[in-house]
Amino acid sequence: MIEENKIWLAGDSDNKCFLLPALSNRHGLITGATGTGKTTTLKVMIEGFSALGIPTFVADVKGDVSSLCLKGEMNEDIEARLNKFGINDFKFDNFPVQLWDIYEEKGLPVRTTISSMGPVMLSRMLNLSESQQAVLNIVFHIADDEGLKLYDLKDLTAMLQYVYEKRSEYSGQYGNIAANSITTIQRTLLQVKDQGGDLFFAEPQLDINDWLRTDENGKGYVNILQSSVLIQSPEIYSMFLLWMLGELFNKLPEVGDLDKPKIVFFFDEAHLLFRDMPSSLLNKIEQVVKLIRSKGVGIFFCTQSPSDIPDVVLAQLSNRVEHALRAYTPNDQKDVKAAAQGFRQNPDLDLTEVITQLKTGEALVSFLEEDGSPMIVQKAFVLPPQSHFGAINEEKIKELSVQEPLYTKYKERTDSISAFELLNPEEEEEVEEEEEVIVVGEDDEKSSMEKELEAIKLEKERIRLEKEKLELEKAKKEKKKKRRGRSTAEKMFDTAVTTATRTLTNKLIRGILGNLK
Secondary structure, X not given: OEEXXXXXXXXXXXXXXXXXXXXXXXXXXXXXXXXXXXXXXXXXXXXXXXXXXXXXXXXXXXXXXXXXXXXXOOXXXXXXXXXXXXXXXXXXXXXXXXXXXOOOOOOEEOOEOHHHHHHHHHHHHOOOOHHHHHHHHHHHHHHHHOOOOOOOHHHHHHHHHHHHHOHHHHHHHHOOOOHHHHHHHHXXXXXHHHHHHHHHEOEOOOOHHXXXXXXXXXXXXXXXXXXXXXXHOHHHHHHHHHHHHHHHHHHOOOOOOOOOOOEEEEEOOOHHHHXXXXXXXXXXXXXXXXXXXXXXXXXXXXEXXXXXXXXXXXXXXXXXXXXXXXXXXXXXXXXXXXXXXXXXXXXXXXHHHHHOOOOOOXXXXXXXXXXXXXXXXXXXXXXXXXXXXXXXXXXXXXXXXXXXOHHHHXXXXXXXXXXXXXXXXXXXXXXXXXXHHHHHXXXXXXXXXXXXXXXXXXXXXXXXXXXXXXXXXXXXXXXXXXXXXXXXXXXXXXXXXXXXXXXXXXXXXXXXXOOEO
């Protein structure tokens, strides 16, 4: 609920806990064991942001967040909760929702390109070793230097094969390229394809600005990633969320502190993001979390225990809601103590004991005050959501999946000329020949003039592809010739210049997480 342009999330009529929009870019944390009320807290928070005109993004893992699009209904539990708060004017409401789905089944297709994700996050997704990541990085460098665009999996596969065949030639300029590393990456790509990677890596790529929308009533759109299937591929799930965070960081301008954020981003099942994460990538995420608030972005991590979040990231999360934790094992007991120490202490509460005794829907709450200091932690019940609670039917999912104008923008995949076509022009010609047979055979009633025009068009396209192939081969031959004909001093100088130029270019083009700027 909104009161005086603040989100009333929990408390009672005398002691209200408000989340201040202006300080929600200081990020937050929602934790608690399964079944303790995290989803309710998440929905009430999203409703508040939407009502204030703030777009949000959230992954719907269990399938019950999408019901934000429907008005809620009174029941005994909600009536009892409202009586506890002393609320007499509670109104049910619905909120604008846009569904997204990597698998293109229950939402708009959401895609990125291989090049946009970059070698850093792609290596993490593929679970590559340090040496394999170094080889993948070289492959990206070669593709950039030779103008070979990497959009989809077949582009990267073709590029790996190309570098494999030329590895002895490239090793002198880029460093050692181990053949077994390339073959390992190729095998891993097959697994990613089986998990839906061929749908995820494609064009047109998601335009992050399409998430920064409000409806005709001024409510912020709730962008929901359908994740009940995606969560079964945790590497793709976590790296996709991280890629989106990088996109927001790269694409949004610096705005400083605003009255309200441009978008609030919710990481559900956040433990998957940080599991077995190398320290080099963790350091970059810490930096992004620190700096992205100046872009007007708030980040909330949702997970079972604060211990799921690395300390360097946890230290950046100022707005906290802690539902009940269980203390059945020694490790559980350590988690409870750590969670209790994360709050500004309340002398009236023994937090270590209270955390294990919280009821469903009850939580320890501590948000930032107007002066930026954390409020003394309060034990409070979370308000009921204004929207429907539960799943929505297939008919409603379909309706939300074909909303204009984004449906027209994203529904059809495109396949631009890129590394695969340039490195395998003969396969492209075979496709063209097949299309020619189909076109001529399908319509016997066409005039001879129409057939001749189609034949001319196909021949022109074949000649164009052949010309591109010849130009590419000519450029490679000239490059080899120059390499053979230069003195050792010239080679050393050119290598130094190339390396310096490439380093500068990558800094200008790619952001902290390796996304293209």
